[in-house]
Amino acid sequence: MGDAVAALDLFQGTLDLLVLKALSWEPAHGYAVATWIRERSDEAFLVEEGALYPALHRLERRGAIESEWGLSENNRRAKYYRLTARGRTLLRAEASHWDRYVGAVGRILRAAER
Amino acid sequence: MTSWLRRLAWLLGRRRFEADLGEELRIHEEMAAEQARHEGLCPEAAGFAARRRVGNRAQLAEAARDVWRPAALGDLSQDVRYALRGLRRQPGHAAAAIITLTLGIGATTALFSVLDAVLLRPLPYPDPDRLVQVWEHHRPRDRRENVVSPLNYLVWHDRARSFEALAIHRSVGISLAGDLPEQLTGRAVSSTFFAVLRARPALGRLFNPADTAVGAPRALLLSHGLWKRRFGGDSGIVGSTLELREETARIVGVMPEDFRPVGDESYWEPWPMTSELRTRRGRGALVVGRLRDGVSAEAADRELKAIATGLELEYPDFNTGWTVDVVPLQHQVTARAKPVLLLLAGAIGCVLLIACANVANLKLGQVLARRGEIAVRAALGASRGRILRQMAVEGLVLAVAGGALGVLAAVVGVKALVRSELRQIPRLAEVGVDIRILGFALLVIGAAGVVFGLAPALGLREGELRQPLGRRGGETGGAPGGRRLRGALVSFQVALSLMLLAGAGLTVRSLGNLLSQDPGFDARNLLTMDLSLSGEAYAEERRIAFSQELVSRIAALPGVAEVGLVNALPLHGQPAGTRIRVLSRPAPPPGQEPVGDISVADTGYFRAMRTPLLEGRGFTASDRSSAPNVVVVNSAFARQLLDGTSPIGQRIQVNLWEPDSIVEIVGVVGDMRRVGLEVAARPAVFYPYLQQPARFLSLVIRTESAPEELAPTVRALVSGLDRQLPILNLETMQSYVAASTDDRRYPMLLLSLLAGLAVVLSVVGLYGVLAYSVGQRSREIGLRRALGATGGTIARLVTGEGFRFVGIGLAVGLVATLLCTRFLGRLLYGLSPTDAVTLALAAGGLLVMAGFATWIPTRRALRVDPAVTLREDG
């Protein structure tokens, strides 16, 4: 149905971008990625597991990130994700694409009303 | 959601829609082709390009149609999964909500099962609305629901045309012999009895005329309960013989499990309607009838009343002043229990509302805290309708979880209730949780779920969905709208709790008032036992000898202070009642003769009961059968029959055991409350046991210490004297006093439980709201502190809010209480429904509990560090 699908679609594309950006700092496990996004966006984006992990797997399948098991801060087993070279390229591409897309939309929005 | 209306409009105008869309796409294609030609393509290529741009028309049309069609079910499962995830993230909240709902829904379902079986469902006989009960009614004394005389019954049976069948039945008892002697209560029934009820046996057959022929063994029909309990449900029981104390009986059949017309009967035997019955005048039986088709109960009532008028003239000495009432049986069975059950239903309804309010408050708090998340979803395109639907689904998931557990608890609870065999609940055997009850439970669950799923949404208007994006949930005051709504919910809870608490308090005090009523005897340290000296083995001489032996043996036991015998113990036995004639007074007109209770007591009875002797003397050993006939009366007798003059030496005539027997009054004892603690004593006449040795007695033993301790010794003593004598009802007098208040005690306990539950839930609700409020206002508090506010000011801020909610709740609750406590009706005793002391206590109690609820959030508010909160800003 229209709206729900729309929300997920847009968020999916944007989410990939946010995740790539999060991992551009340093390798992290899923929970840390969600926390980073939340803090960095000033609580505006609360990413749920249901969206985050599919995004991580999608990016992994595209070769943008790779994963390996490690120990977390409280000595628990956790899967850490790391940006690959391909990922860095993709990040730049997605960021610029997003900018252009948003810019185009913005231009239309700012067109004066008659 | 007016989009639903538009969807409807679309459904109605489908054809126009399809036509319009088709035309529109065609035009679009044309314009695209024109553009392409304008850009230089040849017409054919242009058309091709245009068609390609529009793409698959069918698919497009389908997509357009999909917009209008109501949402698919797939969304629902998505909503449910999302809701479950949300619950798992906040297990504390979820647990609290589910427990609250389990209690509320479980209690409601259990009560509804009882209500349904007792009040709503028709009686378990074919065409039950045609069944009636017939009572005699003494007009001058306004004594209704009086038992019936067989003579009158036979006349009605002969003359009345309104009935398809009429039957009479009375209470009887037998003693089972063997290793476990047992006394059973049953009913002797006329041959029409089973025809009236249209009952069929589960095993064997009903009675036939051969069963009452001379020389035939006693025929018995067993109840299902007795059959299971004593005979192990043996299906070969039909036709077998049963050893009684005096004779052998034959079992002709077993009745079905739900056949319990009176309630406590274990068996049925035939009662042949002999002509000899027409000479017996006593009233002691019950009559049921089945109305003829097309005849109403009112019409039958009129007919029998007319016949009764005739009977007054035919038998003036017996029937003057007596008339007849015909009452539908359904009404008869349920009338007494109805008000209390409805009251309890109201109380449980209140608790359920409080529980739902708590869950709504919980969810509202959650939702307000999650506004950030919702704002993003809204920004990304989820419509308000979608979000609302999702919240409704969350509410429903909670309701289903709590409801499922609640129904389970209800089933268990109802089973336990049925097994308890509480006498106060008529038709208890029919109570069960069935499909209809489950349907009702589902309805409650669904309604509750939607209500508190959506209630929080009321606090979220369209604009609010947008705001927090960009600022960390940051408001300086906390959404006042949300807090106000939550506060209103708390006030609502407090009001309901006050009502329940006041109601419970009134019933508790009423019971206390009742128990402190002087019954006319000292019920402490009294052990009682029933004896049935029936059969040829206990002829008159033997009865006297046996009871004297028994009394002296028991008196000799260590720990025994007094021993006595009576044939009808207060609050336990039923004394006979009859007319009394005071010889020194002029004979009153027929129908206006005074009536009193007639009992038999031995020399030690009044001393054992500690009932005072007010005048004259008690019975002595010289009041034997050869001596002049004497009686003792109570002071109600002196007041009502003799206008207070001394009864000593007066002679009265009593028509009970011997016609026209005249006796002399030798003593006056204090009044004893027989029927119930709240019912004043009737005039009573006591015969000495030695002159009227009754067969059915109660032994009364005043002990020096706990009466229960002496029970085994007494039992052994009685068995030692006669092994075949069944030991009946070896109980303390206190237990009878308590049992007589049972029909007040159970509602009181239940109301108190519900009130307690309501208070706990409300207090939890209040705490939740205040804790949230403090959390939201932490920045404001920090600011105030920084600007110099004292701890006292901050404390007053929080407690002021708390007590404002409570105050409104108490005010509303007070009004509601004043309006509603009158429905306690019969449960009240000795105080008015608007008793100020009770109300004050209830309100005070709530205030104290509210104080506890505000204490913790206040402490938290006082601990807010201005430095921390200010730093978080900006």
Next chain:
Amino acid sequence: MPAPRDPLRAELLPGTLDLLILKTLSVQPMHGYGIAQHIGRLSAEALRVEEGSLYPALQRLRLKGWVKAEWKLSPTRRRARYYALTPAGRRRLALEVSAFDRLVTAVRRVVRPA
């Protein structure tokens, strides 16, 4: 997004599509074809509207009551279905624009360099 991305032209996602349609109609009432042309032109062809998304989107906006449709004669004397904003639609447009702005700000905050 399965297909390889054309760096020059982006498919308009349904969420933004609604927004742009509303904005377009706030200038003046238009028919479907005109709306598509307008968006393409103003975004300098960076955004492309698929007919397969446009018409369902217009239905959606009608269902919500933000847009109303009417058969009229175009300047070239051709009969076409014109769409116009309703007052509710105008309010919705304002909300969507501010929401979009906030969303963009939030994403930029996450994706900003350093």
